[in-house]
Amino acid sequence: MSRVVVFDEFGGPEVMQVVEEPVVEPGIGEVRIRIEAFAVNPLDQMMRSGTSPAIVPLPHARLGVEGTGIIDAVGPEVTGLEIGAPVILTAVPDASVRGSYAEYTTVPASRVVSRPAGLETTEAAAIWVAYSTAYGALVEKAGMRPGDHVLVTAASGGVGRAAVQIANQIGAVPIAITRHTAKRHDLIAAGAAAVIATDHEDVVEAVRDHTGGTGADIVLDLVMGPGQQDLVKAARPGGTLVAAGFLDPRPTPFPRSAPLTLFSYRSFEHTLDAVVVKRMAAFLNAGVRLGALRPAIDKVFALEDVVEAHRHFEKGLHAGKIVVTA
Structure with missing residues (x-):
């Protein structure tokens, strides 16, 4: 039984x-x-x-x-x-x-x-959904490259933390967004190059400061809702925004005139594709082996x-x- x-x-x-x-x-x-x-x-x-x-x-x-x-x-x-x-x-x-x-x-x-060898059972249970989602959104969908400034919302969550680690493994620059200043040190320790706490910082101004005024190359929106408007403004012209979450149930105004490439992403888009899963598994194994990826x-x-x-x-x-x- x-x-x-x-x-x-x-x-x-x-x-x-x-x-x-x-x-x-x-x-x-x-x-x-x-x-x-x-x-x-x-x-x-x-x-x-x-x-x-x-x-x-x-x-x-x-x-x-x-x-x-x-x-x-x-x-x-x-x-x-x-x-x-x-x-x-x-x-x-x-x-x-x-x-x-x-x-x-x-x-x-x-x-x-x-x-992957080297993972505890509890870590192995917690790695695939978060890391495959972050990898699929950033690498497969947005084409993240070394040097890209990557803005990650809900960065203290499972997918957000995975995104920070994956950006670092690629050689990109992860900028984490959190609602609480108290989580700043934890996110820096988790690998974020910079942390923006929305309880006392303006997202658009802070992103400009951290990117030398150019804006984020890639935005990973794991929240949605009205706050996405600030993320659009924080991205550089010609950048990419990937909406891959649904934490805010409020309507998300569609950014009609934004000079961005916009994607909506759900993990099953790639986790049911054997070819992409093979790439995901190879990336995951390498990251675990190198110590770069750990839930x-x-x-x-x-x-x-x-x-x-x-x-x-x-x-x-x-x-x-x-x-x-x-």
């Missing part, structure tokens, strides 16, 4: 429950993963609360788009993967059916990559405490990823 987190109605963390289900055999082209740990992501909260843009069928819906574990069984026609191999899930597009909040799950063999872990919970993990997530005070061990 496998312990699985399910919910029968939308609502707060308390709607989740841990139940036992039979362990499913992998089908053609699939592998079964014995999950060791998974991370809590904003999409999980949206699915559970009923605010996800995708339909979540009830009852008995599952959660989880990120995790790490050991290949436990291999289905027919699977090659190149062996039982006992440690892997990371790269995409769970049907998370409401076989999400990673469980002791076991089955996924297509194309949806796993080898776990920050805020707190670790046990599976039976998954409700508390979501309550902790919803407080919004975490500095790093929240991980649950299965």
Whole structure:
């Protein structure tokens, strides 16, 4: 049997429950993963609360788009993967059916990559969503190059921290934006070349100061909402803005006359593309090996405490990823 987190109605963390289900055999082209740990992501909260843009069928819906574990069984026609191999899930597009909040799950063999050597299990559980999103937005979409000034909003979050580290690995110059001055030292320690705290600084003026008056070459907007107007003004003419987040639920005015290249980015755009996933995995492995990429872990919970993990997530005070061990 496998312990699985399910919910029968939308609502707060308390709607989740841990139940036992039979362990499913992998089908053609699939592998079964014995999950060791998974991370809590904003999409999980949206699915559970009923605010996800995708339909979540009830009852008995599952959660989880990120995790790490050991290949436990291999289905027919699977090659190149062996039982006992440690892997990371790269995409769970049907998370409401076989999400990673469980002791076991089955996924297509194309949806796993080898776990980078040197990562702790909890780090491996927390690395893919944030780093693949940041890499996809900055490298694949925006074409980030050495020397680029890269403005990163929500920099203290998982994707923001990943973006700072990835910019440094490329040789770009990450400028972090946070709402709280108290987070300045932490973000400098995390690799930001400069930090702009919006509780006492003007974003546009500060970016001009940090870029010699030219503005940011690339803006990674992980917040959206009305504040994006300042980000547009802070970018240099001809720069690039990538909208890859949704933390501010308020409408985002469309910058009609901005001299920018504008992209909207969602991670599934690349994590379902085997060619790009191969590049992502190679970049990730190199970064981990060199010590340039390392996820920050805020707190670790046990599976039976998954409700508390979501309550902790919803407080919004975490500095790093929240991980649950299965």
